[in-house]
Amino acid sequence: xxxxxxxxxxxxxxxxxxxxxxxxxxxxxxxxxxxxxxxxxxxxxxxxxxxxxxxxxxxxxxxxxxxxxxxxxxxxxxxxxxxxxxxxxxxxxxxxxxxxxxxxxxxxxxxxxxxxxxxxxxxxxxxxxxxxxxxxxxxxxxxxxxxxxxxxxxxxxxxxxxxxxxxxxxxxxxxxxxxxxxxxxxxxxxxxxxxxxxxxxxxxxxxxxxxxxxxxxxxxxxxxxxxxxxxxxxxxxxxxxxxxxxxxxxxxxxxxxxxxxxxxxxxxxxxxxxxxxxxxxxxxxxxxxxxxxxxxxxxxxxxxxxxxxxxxxxx
Amino acid sequence: xxxxxxxxxxxxxxxxxxxxxxxxxxxxxxxxxxxxxxxxxxxxxxxxxxxxxxxxxxxxxxxxxxxxxxxxxxxxxxxxxxxxxxxxxxxxxxxxxxxxxxxxxxxxxxxxxxxxxxxxxxxxxxxxxxxxxxxxxxxxxxxxxxxxxxxxxxxxxxxxxxxxxxxxxxxxxxxxxxxxxxxxxxxxxxxxxxxxxxxxxxxxxxxxxxxxxxxxxxxxxxxxxxxxxxxxxxxxxxxxxxxxxxxxxxxxxxxxxxxxxxxxxxxxxxxxxxxxxxxxxxxxxxxxxxxxxxxxxxxxxxxxxxxxxxxxxxxxxxxxxxxxxxxxxxxxxxxxxxxxxxxxxxxxxxxxxxxxxxxxxxxxxxxxxxxxxxxxxxxxxxxxxxxxxxxxxxxxxxxxxxxxxxxxxxxxxxxxxxxxxxxxxxxxxxxxxxxxxxxxxxxxxxxxxxxxxxxxxxxxxxxxxxxxxxxxxxxxxxxxxxxxxxxxxxxxxxxxxxxxxxxxxxxxxxxxxxxxxx
Numbered sequence: 001x002x003x004x005x006x007x008x009x010x011x012x013x014x015x016x017x018x019x020x021x022x023x024x025x026x027x028x029x030x031x032x033x034x035x036x037x038x039x040x041x042x043x044x045x046x047x048x049x050x051x052x053x054x055x056x057x058x059x060x061x062x063x064x065x066x067x068x069x070x071x072x073x074x075x076x077x078x079x080x081x082x083x084x085x086x087x088x089x090x091x092x093x094x095x096x097x098x099x100x101x102x103x104x105x106x107x108x109x110x111x112x113x114x115x116x117x118x119x120x121x122x123x124x125x126x127x128x129x130x131x132x133x134x135x136x137x138x139x140x141x142x143x144x145x146x147x148x149x150x151x152x153x154x155x156x157x158x159x160x161x162x163x164x165x166x167x168x169x170x171x172x173x174x175x176x177x178x179x180x181x182x183x184x185x186x187x188x189x190x191x192x193x194x195x196x197x198x199x200x201x202x203x204x205x206x207x208x209x210x211x212x213x214x215x216x217x218x219x220x221x222x223x224x225x226x227x228x229x230x231x232x233x234x235x236x237x238x239x240x241x242x243x244x245x246x247x248x249x250x251x252x253x254x255x256x257x258x259x260x261x262x263x264x265x266x267x268x269x270x271x272x273x274x275x276x277x278x279x280x281x282x283x284x285x286x287x288x289x290x291x292x293x294x295x296x297x298x299x300x301x302x303x304x305x306x307x308x309x310x311x312x313x314x315x
Numbered sequence: 316x317x318x319x320x321x322x323x324x325x326x327x328x329x330x331x332x333x334x335x336x337x338x339x340x341x342x343x344x345x346x347x348x349x350x351x352x353x354x355x356x357x358x359x360x361x362x363x364x365x366x367x368x369x370x371x372x373x374x375x376x377x378x379x380x381x382x383x384x385x386x387x388x389x390x391x392x393x394x395x396x397x398x399x400x401x402x403x404x405x406x407x408x409x410x411x412x413x414x415x416x417x418x419x420x421x422x423x424x425x426x427x428x429x430x431x432x433x434x435x436x437x438x439x440x441x442x443x444x445x446x447x448x449x450x451x452x453x454x455x456x457x458x459x460x461x462x463x464x465x466x467x468x469x470x471x472x473x474x475x476x477x478x479x480x481x482x483x484x485x486x487x488x489x490x491x492x493x494x495x496x497x498x499x500x501x502x503x504x505x506x507x508x509x510x511x512x513x514x515x516x517x518x519x520x521x522x523x524x525x526x527x528x529x530x531x532x533x534x535x536x537x538x539x540x541x542x543x544x545x546x547x548x549x550x551x552x553x554x555x556x557x558x559x560x561x562x563x564x565x566x567x568x569x570x571x572x573x574x575x576x577x578x579x580x581x582x583x584x585x586x587x588x589x590x591x592x593x594x595x596x597x598x599x600x601x602x603x604x605x606x607x608x609x610x611x612x613x614x615x616x617x618x619x620x621x622x623x624x625x626x627x628x629x630x631x632x633x634x635x636x637x638x639x640x641x642x643x644x645x646x647x648x649x650x651x652x653x654x655x656x657x658x659x660x661x662x663x664x665x666x667x668x669x670x671x672x673x674x675x676x677x678x679x680x681x682x683x684x685x686x687x688x689x690x691x692x693x694x695x696x697x698x699x700x701x702x703x704x705x706x707x708x709x710x711x712x713x714x715x716x717x718x719x720x721x722x723x724x725x726x727x728x729x730x731x732x733x734x735x736x737x738x739x740x741x742x743x744x745x746x747x748x749x750x751x752x753x754x755x756x757x758x759x760x761x762x763x764x765x766x767x768x769x770x771x772x773x774x775x776x777x778x779x780x781x782x783x784x785x786x787x788x789x790x791x792x793x794x795x796x797x798x799x800x801x802x803x804x805x806x807x808x809x810x811x812x813x814x815x816x817x818x819x820x821x822x823x824x825x826x827x828x829x830x831x832x833x
Contacts, residue, residue, distance in 0.1 A: 063633065065673050066672060067677070072833065073831060074833060076630050078558070082558055097795070100829075101829070101832045106558075107509055237794060264671075264674060266675065
């Protein structure tokens, strides 16, 4: 046998080239198999899963339990965004405090603002709280585009899913029919569940509710509960003891029954307010994915409605 | 000297043209021919374009006569959204960042940060003494650390531009301005590359490329102040960075900048206090007791400053992120005859951050950040008998052993230092942090000699002497646009002693506010 080192080297080279080619083909095949979707927040991620028809791989940047206004801009996100085929953003400036430098670092020219692979999930939606009068930052951190927590409304979620679907269909035409079919079935399920949700909360129509931040307005608005105000005096401004002491008698007077807070809020102040005002405090998951029972969008909405109804049922 | 060179160059050019006179006739013929060719091409282009225009006009006419085709052949998904319900986001609103252009046409975002500090110190030499940073508190009472205007925006589909212009007031009440940064950066280069060029902070470690308002403490770490300069290492130039295809985040930076100018401390910066710069030096005696030789521009490539950096990061858990970096800066310095002495600075940095999985407003968090640096400085031989009279004259360093002007031998100096800081965001809007600074060096041979300047014995070089500092700081952010910070500094400088300082910093942000990086 000829084991001349040169020949061996050549053989190795040939084998290496073949392996590299195989690997290249394999990765190309994998890359074509699914769209690599990055959603800034878990609710957008859940919608992407719902309309993705199993043809997309979804990564959500913000964790379901955290405050999506202030996500740590981990460098690992730069790598994730670098490989993203699609970036889905809320479109109402919620991520403005952490997303821009990540996108700038990612060197993915299609996902920069205005890029063909960047999806604004709020496109075409009517948002609440769009400021009409003169506003400045003395009124707290008001989002000029309107209240960004719109996916807490299942009707708007159905519309928003359409934006995501159209982007998927455009960027992956081979699976366009599958995405559209998934959207139709998602909307059909929403249409089926909506009357059930409404029926469950109907007995409590007009119940007065206070939230910590303006996070649950869409949910309350959809199901006929009355949003009375927030514990924080202005968006993003922590309440002072003076403010709390002035707030409690007002809430008592108005007969506020529920205080809603997101999972990331410290409970101490809201608990105090609830006790003093004779209201009930409940902690609601502000995103899907924080509990095993609310992984998908529909499960999450189920969970929210049940929690609200249960809390309002008690005297 | 410059004008002499220019004269030389221009006369060389004139001389160079003389032997060519004989060829002039043939050259003229060639030029004429080229001109004729160009004219022909131009005329051809005009003809082509006219034909294209005519063809297009015919098409338009045809389209006008044809019936309008139905556009909605693709079924639009049945959404309950009516057209009238859409958000009119074209309107500029008062809550928008201050912008040139409206929401749809954001040509430029403008932001303004004002940082001030009030307080006092037991030190007599605050600016450049206890405080090494150019935007640190510079006197007892009030200091304007900086009024910083930031302009940023997309230039075109290929570039992003930003400029940070800073105004401040020095200890004498003089207002000065700084072009802190002004650069353009590519946004669509292939192969994960990015190029930034203009006037920019060197990507060296963690603290150097940051602006005053993003610091976790009132002042600059000592190791940064001593090795990278009062204003940080920043100069005209550029870098290319590459996002490496590793399974974790990693990025390689290669920077090239000028090595001269006041913001190139450790390299070819002019003597402190010269050229109207307002950041006080700690000593009246020049670096390593030599006069800086800085009387040259750029002659060779090795006169530039080269700054590589490699940084990598991964998430230890869902809540913990680690970032490690290694940086270096290589360039000529000003303490030897032109070009023959160089400085090398090496840095290593570590940042670890934990953020609660239930963070509100980014709180609670714990962030630990440390940087260590080494510096090797060649200093050239230097004869203090500058007037050549063999006697110790004014502004000449004397060798007390010989009674003659000092003759300094060439040597390489070694300095090192670090800072480590931990910041705990213990409740929304509140942080408590502690920083420890430490600097030391190997004794230089020049410091071990029996030297004197204007009758006073010289010992260890005050610009290199050992010192440490510990700084606890409590910060309150009423919102993300304002800040109040109380800090205490315990300074201990070898040969000088202990000093205590208390500083209260206050800051506001107007308009656009850049998002927080890691």
